[in-house]
Amino acid sequence: MTAPRTPPQDLFLVVSEPIEPATLLREAASPASGAVVSFLGSVRSPNRGDVVHHIDYEGYGSMMVAEMERLCAEARARHPLARVVMAHRLGRLAAGEISLAVVVSSAHRHAALQACAEMVEELKARLPVWKFEAGAAGGAFVPGRADAGPTL
């Protein structure tokens, strides 16, 4: 007889070092999860026609984690999920480097695919993160969106 096993906690990470997809996939996988879905977002170059050298990511770290927890709880209310792992990197990232990773496991693929897609959209709308994009012509803050909360 085995003691009831506590399901592993979801993982919400704000990191400054490179994101390692293999590590996050391992965290989310389990024998009971027939489906593991991952999304990796990376620094795009060219962006809107201009070569991007790097992006400086700035974030409100503690609120990023709080929003990750909240939007994950919302997704869990809609889909049967095993484990959710989210990581957002801050600091200076070169073109091609991974800035965001979302890994979702579930018994079946539909829940994992849908939940992953929904959470990526929510993360992009809600995480308090700002990008300063640097290219040949200097740099600028990337225009963002303000639909996550009321505005002044």
Place this chain on the structure above:
Amino acid sequence: MRVTVTVLLFADLRVAAERSQVQLDLPAGATVRTAADRLERDLGTDRLHGVMCAVNERYADPATALAEGDVVAFLPPVSGG
């Protein structure tokens, strides 16, 4: 009674204010909007227009009343991911 709150600034707001954090001493009954108005006056800008607000790490309405020790964040349009 007055309330002292910590205000966090990010992105272009942080650059304009040349700091990432300020303490504000506000009258009793102050709201997020009171803090925003004070900050704009102190900084001599109207940059907070269109900015989102958070109180204690949660998106909040500008009409939210502030309590002693609250952490208010003014969040320019976000672009995570």
